Amino acid sequence: MDYGMIGKIEKARRYTEEPERITFKSFKAHFRGSNSDYDITLGANGWSCTCPGFHSQNICPHVMAMEKLFRPMLKREPLPYAHGQNVVSDVEKANRYTNEKDRIQFETFEAVFHGENSEHHFGFTDHKWQCDCDFFKSRDVCSHTMAMERLLTGMLDIATPQVAVPEVNQP
Numbered sequence: 001m002d003y004g005m006i007g008k009i010e011k012a013r014r015y016t017e018e019p020e021r022i023t024f025k026s027f028k029a030h031f032r033g034s035n036s037d038y039d040i041t042l043g044a045n046g047w048s049c050t051c052p053g054f055h056s057q058n059i060c061p062h063v064m065a066m067e068k069l070f071r072p073m074l075k076r077e078p079l080p081y082a083h084g085q086n087v088v089s090d091v092e093k094a095n096r097y098t099n100e101k102d103r104i105q106f107e108t109f110e111a112v113f114h115g116e117n118s119e120h121h122f123g124f125t126d127h128k129w130q131c132d133c134d135f136f137k138s139r140d141v142c143s144h145t146m147a148m149e150r151l152l153t154g155m156l157d158i159a160t161p162q163v164a165v166p167e168v169n170q171p
């Protein structure tokens with residue numbers, strides 16, 4: 001029996017219920033919109049999206065959907081509505097997108113995991129995980145990456161899926 005791993009799986013299961021432990025520093029994701037595909041990024045300068053709406057108004061339903069889906073992991077204020085934006089239609093679209101997560105594919109991201117004892121920097125790039133914690137250094141997997149893999153189910157193109165974290169039982 002791999003008790004070290006069993007402990008990490010148990011921890012990861014708990015962490016999936018505490019998404020506020022995670023803070024995105026940056027990411028690049030592919031967003032399949034209603035009519036075409038866009039690239040959406042979050043970085044030091046804030047949000048960006050390649051769609052025409054964002055280009056003219058600095059806000060769009062794609063960013064609004066990401067803000068809604070990942071609110072506990074962003075730790076930033078939502079973008080303000082723009083003058084002239086069709087707010088009703090954009091909110092309706094964003095709400096629909098949050099129920100259609102298969103539209104989103106993360107290409108790369110960097111994030112901080114606020115663990116029980118310390119902070120860890122972890123991320124995903126080239127279809128692979130990284131984490132700076134000791135367990136990951138020896139095993140290429142840890143409770144942080146397992147928890148995130150579960151939280152981003154269907155939104156990551158992973159070379160080698162990690163140990164499955166058991167489903168959270170619904171009451």
Ligand SMILES: [Zn+2]
Nearest residue numbers: 049051060062
């Ligand atoms: Zn957009």
Ligand SMILES: [Zn+2]
Nearest residue numbers: 131133142144
């Ligand atoms: Zn880790």
